[in-house]
Every structure is written in structure tokens, then in C-alpha cells.
Amino acid sequence: MPARVVRTEIEAVLLIEQPLFRDHRGYFTEIFTPTLREEMGLKEGFVQDNMSCSSKGTLRGLHYQIEPHGQGKLVRTVSGSVYDVAVDLRRGSPTFGKWIGRELSEENGLALWIPVGFAHGFIALEDQTRVLYKTTSAYAPQAERSLLYSDPAIGVAWPIAPTKVTDKDAAAPPLSEADTNFVYRSNS
16 A cells, blocks of 8 residues: 655645555665655655654754755654644745644554745654654755744744754744745745
8 A cells, every 4th residue: 555645735845655564573665765855746766764762852953055055854653643834935825824733643544845035844753763854955964944943933832842943943043033045936
């Protein structure tokens, strides 16, 4: 049974429902296939895979890279669970400054596609949560930026209070001062 690509309330952000084939040994799932790439409408390929391990309450984000190093991210949780968030930073977008969040867990097998032009972050809902994500551009420290995770103008409703946040993330600018260079293009 192939993955199912589900459109979300923010254009271009996709929820990927991956079937988990379970038996007495555990489960098996396909992570990424040419068919899924086609269904997602991806033009770019992935160039880097990243993985993090976090304890409950750890907040990572909201991060992005400005152009020409913008990163699209396909995010999934391989153990534990997170509340994963994307914020639209594309100037001129009808959803500029809006956010979307979904719980991604080992149990539900969901993945979230976050295209270039969005800030991304998550909070770990369990100890020893491992998040794996594929990116369309390599890490470029000179292009790295952050957006304040608690900016009231965005209003992300984190399901639990963050207990572990880096100084850098805590001091990130709000949306009104964010350094972005993304421009909305219909179907981007």
C-alpha cells in the first residue's frame, strides 16, 4: 500500500501518511520512493539527512535558511513523538505568518513536508525522541536564521511548555523583525 499525500490548510505543506506493515516482528515502512516524490510534486532532490534525539520538553526551532540556501524538509519521527510546526515566511503569501502543527510519532508513522520558505521547529513530547529529516539543501551556517518560537504575533499553540530551549532560540527575533527573503509563488 503506497503512502498517501494529504494537503493541509497551508498551501504547499503536505502530510504524508505512511502505512506501517506490522507483524510479530515489529513493523516495516517505506520512507521515501520515486512514487512518493512524484505524488508530492517535488522538483528538487534531497541532499542531506539529519537526525536529532531529544528529551521531553526540548524545543528545537523555529529554524530556516534564507535563499539561495533555502531548505525543504521531509520530517518524521522514528521513535517517541513530537509536535512539529511550520510557519509561512513567504512574502505575499495568503498564509504569511500563519502556522501549522501536527503530531508526528513512531506510532502514527506520519511525515510532514515543509517546503522552502517556511520556518520549522518541534517540541519533543517524550524522552528519547528521535527525529529524522531529509533536506533539499545542505546546511549553510551563513544562511541559518531563527524565528522566535513564542512570538505572540504567530501564536503557536505548543501542546506542552518548553523546558529546554537554547539561548539562541530563546533570543530569536519575532516575525516583525525576521530576516527573510522568500517570495510567494502560487504552487510553490
